[in-house]
Amino acid sequence: MSAIRLLVLGAVRQHGRAHGYQVRNDLEYWGAHEWSNAKPGSIYHALKQMAKQGLLLAHEIAPSTAGGPPRTEYEITDKGIREYLKLLREALTAYDQKPDVLSAALGFMVDLEREEALELLEERVRVIEEWRASVTEYYTPVDGPEQLGHIGEIMNFWVYSADRGAEWTRGLIERIKGGAYTFAGEGEPFMGVLAEGVENPYATGESHPGDRQ
Amino acid sequence: MSAIRLLVLGAVRQHGRAHGYQVRNDLEYWGAHEWSNAKPGSIYHALKQMAKQGLLLAHEIAPSTAGGPPRTEYEITDKGIREYLKLLREALTAYDQKPDVLSAALGFMVDLEREEALELLEERVRVIEEWRASVTEYYTPVDGPEQLGHIGEIMNFWVYSADRGAEWTRGLIERIKGGAYTFAGEGEPFMGVLAEGVENPYATGESHPGDRQ
DNA sequence: TAGATATTAGTCAAACTTGACTACCAGTTT
DNA sequence: AAACTGGTAGTCAAGTTTGACTAATATCTA
Numbered sequence: 336m337s338a339i340r341l342l343v344l345g346a347v348r349q350h351g352r353a354h355g356y357q358v359r360n361d362l363e364y365w366g367a368h369e370w371s372n373a374k375p376g377s378i379y380h381a382l383k384q385m386a387k388q389g390l391l392l393a394h395e396i397a398p399s400t401a402g403g404p405p406r407t408e409y410e411i412t413d414k415g416i417r418e419y420l421k422l423l424r425e426a427l428t429a430y431d432q433k434p435d436v437l438s439a440a441l442g443f444m445v446d447l448e449r450e451e452a453l454e455l456l457e458e459r460v461r462v463i464e465e466w467r468a469s470v471t472e473y474y475t476p477v478d479g480p481e482q483l484g485h486i487g488e489i490m491n492f493w494v495y496s497a498d499r500g501a502e503w504t505r506g507l508i509e510r511i512k513g514g515a516y517t518f519a520g521e522g523e524p525f526m527g528v529l530a531e532g533v534e535n536p537y538a539t540g541e542s543h544p545g546d547r548q
Numbered sequence: 549m550s551a552i553r554l555l556v557l558g559a560v561r562q563h564g565r566a567h568g569y570q571v572r573n574d575l576e577y578w579g580a581h582e583w584s585n586a587k588p589g590s591i592y593h594a595l596k597q598m599a600k601q602g603l604l605l606a607h608e609i610a611p612s613t614a615g616g617p618p619r620t621e622y623e624i625t626d627k628g629i630r631e632y633l634k635l636l637r638e639a640l641t642a643y644d645q646k647p648d649v650l651s652a653a654l655g656f657m658v659d660l661e662r663e664e665a666l667e668l669l670e671e672r673v674r675v676i677e678e679w680r681a682s683v684t685e686y687y688t689p690v691d692g693p694e695q696l697g698h699i700g701e702i703m704n705f706w707v708y709s710a711d712r713g714a715e716w717t718r719g720l721i722e723r724i725k726g727g728a729y730t731f732a733g734e735g736e737p738f739m740g741v742l743a744e745g746v747e748n749p750y751a752t753g754e755s756h757p758g759d760r761q
Numbered sequence: 762t763a764g765a766t767a768t769t770a771g772t773c774a775a776a777c778t779t780g781a782c783t784a785c786c787a788g789t790t791t
Numbered sequence: 792a793a794a795c796t797g798g799t800a801g802t803c804a805a806g807t808t809t810g811a812c813t814a815a816t817a818t819c820t821a
Contacts, residue, residue: 337777356800365699370645370706377778379801384776404785404800432583432647434709441701484738485729486578488654488720493583496647499712507701516698525697550807569770590808592771597806617770617815 338371338439341426343381344419345443347391347411354396354406355379365442371435382409390415423447427455430463432496445525449511449518456508463501467494551584551652554639556594557632558656560604560624567609567619568592578655584648595622603628636660640668643676645709658738662724662731669721676714680707 346358353361359378367373386393391409411419424447426440444452471494483490510516517525559571566574572591580586599606604622624632637660639653657665684707696703723729730738 339777354800359800365702370702372778374779375801376780376803380777404783404802406800434645434705438702438705441705442699445698485658486655486738488723489578489583489651492647492651492654492716495716496712499709503705503708510701525699552807567770572770585808587809588771589773589810593807617772617813619770 336422336436338367338426338433338435339373339377339381340385341419341422341436341439341443342367342371342373343378343385344390344411344415344422345439345446347382347409348416348419348446352394352408352410354408355382356406358382367439370438382407385415390418420446424455427452428458428462430459430466430497430500432493445516445518447518448520452518453508453511456504456511460501460504460508463497463504467497467501470494470497549635549649551580551639551646551648552586552590552594553598554632554635554649554652554656555580555584555586556591556598557603557624557628557635558652558659560595560622561629561632561659565607565621565623567621568595569619571595580652583651595620598628603631633659637664637668640665641671641675643672643679643710643713645706658729658731660731661733665731666721666724669717669724673714673717673721676710676717680710680714683707683710 342362343358346361347353349361350357355375355378359373359375362368362371362373362378382391382393385391386409389412392412394408394410396406396408423440423443426436427444429436447455470490517523555575556571559574560566562574563570568591572586572588575581575584575586575591595604595606598604599622602625605625607621607623609619609621636653636656639649640657642649660668683703730736
């Protein structure tokens with residue numbers, strides 16, 4: 336599973352009602368176009384698809400107030416909210432080596448209550464440790480690890496990544512336990528979206544070294 | 549770019565001549581179905597596509613000797629070898645946070661000479677460091693990092709991952725400098741493929757905790 | 762030896778992703 | 792006032808990915 340559905344559902348939900356271009360801008364504000372597949376085509380596709388599936392409600396809307404073609408606004412449905420929370424919880428818990436899914440979830444974790452976020456992250460650490468145990472036991476050849484030759488570096492890399500992933504998660508857990516951030520039910524939420532008419536200080540369209548097409 | 553083309557080209561090349569099912573088995577032997585998109589549909593699609601593009605040569609071949617439908621065998625062309633080496637060098641050098649591409653490249657790095665592999669990996673470290681510098685400068689708000697709220701955890705996670713990625717790469721460089729593995733032109737290469745008729749000790753089809761569909 | 766099961770090899774439709782392209786309007790030049 | 796520039800909003804075809812399905816032979820088992 337990619338991160339696109341979680342990102343789009345979360346963005347629409349924060350706005351209450353949003354058209355595709357708004358979602359696209361929010362995600363760019365987050366830098367999501369750099370670390371996920373949140374590109375225009377994917378966003379518009381996801382919006383239509385999820386509308387068809389009843390996760391979003393599409394309003395055919397009047398021509399734009401600010402130039403450009405008419406736009407369609409979307410609202411999240413109850414079913415959409417349930418799906419959103421399901422995806423969010425999964426993304427925080429599951430270890431699948433896809434950093435974009437976790438990144439998306441980090442952006443939305445404060446939609447949960449602090450306690451639940453902590454539980455999910457602790458579960459994440461457990462899942463990673465279990466994965467590590469299972470994979471090292473399973474892929475260690477009976478005749479010693481030399482058997483694998485340079486192929487062993489692949490596993491070495493996975494295991495190293497898993498260990499660092501668990502370590503980072505533990506750090507996040509400590510920060511959250513220490514009172515960082517404002518979670519659901521703790522007052523005025525931090526707004527990770529752009530207000531209408533505010534320009535994005537980060538999304539200049541410039542590219543950075545190491546960017547990949 | 550996904551890892552599938554590199555994986556398929558590399559597997560066909562190691563065999564000299566291979567049909568889809570053979571490629572599929574090799575990649576399963578590597579565990580590639582767990583950490584990349586090397587699933588049947590993608591493999592057969594990549595074979596056909598690359599044959600159409602002249603990277604592979606398709607031989608319409610007699611019915612299978614071991615049951616099942618007739619099979620098509622593929623051979624890598626000169627153009628295919630050039631593309632393979634290009635993908636391999638790119639995968640070793642570029643930092644795009646997609647661990648499957650690097651994993652695939654690790655499996656094939658010994659097709660290069662030791663010196664070149666080292667240069668590419670050192671370049672990789674440079675690219676990661678450059679990426680880190682650019683991204684931290686670029687995304688650090690003028691009014692201090694608190695501005696970002698929990699969204700800052702996304703960047704924190706990227707930067708942490710980049711640092712660990714560079715660290716791991718440096719470790720690999722040391723191991724290779726220390727004489728590990730057999731690179732091109734250094735004698736009998738290590739065979740990362742299954743010989744015909746040898747059963748795969750790892751690919752049982754069992755799943756592990758944390759696996760994702 | 763008939764039926765069940767496993768293995769070999771691959772196909773296919775549906776969904777998703779990508780990057781380039783279109784179209785519209787506002788403001789700014791020439 | 793015609794042409795250009797730039798932002799807004801979205802479409803589209805081509806390519807890719809997925810997971811379930813087919814089809815053929817071999818092997819086991821009652």
